[in-house]
Amino acid sequence: xxxxxxxxxxxxxxxxxxxxxxxxxxxxxxxxxxxxxxxxxxxxxxxxxxxxxxxxxxxxxxxxxxxxxxxxxxxxxxxxxxxxxxxxxxxxxxxxxxxxxxxxxxxxxxxxxxxxxxxxxxxxxxxxxxxxxxxxxxxxxxxxxxxxxxxxxxxxxxxxxxxxxxxxxxxxxxxxxxxxxxxx
Numbered sequence: 001x002x003x004x005x006x007x008x009x010x011x012x013x014x015x016x017x018x019x020x021x022x023x024x025x026x027x028x029x030x031x032x033x034x035x036x037x038x039x040x041x042x043x044x045x046x047x048x049x050x051x052x053x054x055x056x057x058x059x060x061x062x063x064x065x066x067x068x069x070x071x072x073x074x075x076x077x078x079x080x081x082x083x084x085x086x087x088x089x090x091x092x093x094x095x096x097x098x099x100x101x102x103x104x105x106x107x108x109x110x111x112x113x114x115x116x117x118x119x120x121x122x123x124x125x126x127x128x129x130x131x132x133x134x135x136x137x138x139x140x141x142x143x144x145x146x147x148x149x150x151x152x153x154x155x156x157x158x159x160x161x162x163x164x165x166x167x168x169x170x171x172x173x174x175x176x177x178x179x180x181x182x183x184x
Contacts, residue, residue, distance in 0.1 A: 005066030009051040009074045012081050017051055017073070019044050025073055029080025031141045036072050039065050044073070051077075079141035086150045087170035090134040091159070097126040097134045104136065108157040108167065116153065121145060135170070 011017055015029040023038040038044055042065055043054045053070045055062040078084075090097055096107040102124055104116040118124045122140040136153065140146050150169065159166035159174040168174060 003067070005053055005055070005063075005070045007070065009053075009070065009077055011046075011049045011051060011077060015077060015080055017046050017077070019046060025076075027073070027076040027080050029077070029141075031080045031083050034076040034079060034142060036069075036076060038069050042066065042069050044069070075143045079143055083139060083141050084143050084146050086138045086146045088136040088138075088150060088153055089168055089170050090136070091168060092157075092165035095134060095157075095165075096128065097136050099124050099126045099136075104153075106153075106156065109165070110157075114156055116156070118149060119145060122149060 015027065018026045018028075019038075020026060023040055023042070023044065025036050025038055025044055027034045027036075041056055041062060043056070045052045045054070051073055053066060053073070055066040090106075090108070092109055094107060094109060098105045099118075102118040102120060102122070104114075104118060104124060104126070106114040106116060108114060118138070121142060122138055122145065125137045125139075126134065127137070128134045138146050138150055154167045154169065157166045159168045159172070161175065161177045162179055164174050164176060
C-alpha cells in the first residue's frame with residue numbers, strides 16, 4: 001500500500017466533501033469550493049468525517065494514482081479551511097510592483113513594464129516599504145493555481161547567479177557564483 005494513499009483525510013467542521021457522478025470530488029468550505037476529477041479506477045469513500053481512498057489492484061499505474069489523489073483531496077480540504085499564501089520578492093535596483101485589482105504592473109529592468117493579469121480566483125497584494133525589496137503576495141484556496149501563477153511570475157526574471165537579482169520566492173536561497181578572477 002502507498003504510505004500516503006492509505007492515510008485517511010480528516011474533514012474538519014464546516015467542510016463538506018461529496019463524490020458525484022463521474023468520480024468528481026467536490027470540497028466546500030468557508031473559503032470557497034473546489035472540484036477534482038478522480039480516475040475511474042480509484043474509489044473515494046466519505047464516512048464519519050473521514051475520506052478514504054482505495055485502489056483496485058497493485059498495478060504501477062494504480063499505485064501511482066493512489067497517493068496522488070489522496071494528496072490532491074487533502075490539499076483541497078486545507079485550501080477551503082485555511083487557504084494558501086505565496087510571497088515573491090523582487091530583488092534589484094529599480095524593480096517595482098504595483099497592482100490595481102488583479103492586474104500587476106511590474107518594472108523588472110526591461111525597457112518596458114510588464115502587465116500581468118492574475119486569475120480572478122486569487123487575491124494579489126503588493127507592498128513596498130522604504131529600504132526593503134518589493135513583495136508580491138498571492139492568496140487563494142487552490143494550491144495548484146497559486147503555484148503555477150507564482151512560477152510564471154518568477155519566470156519573468158529568474159534570479160541570476162552572479163548578483164542574485166530577479167524575482168524569487170520569499171526565503172529562497174540563490175547560490176551565487178564567483179565572478180571573473182581579479183587580475184592575474
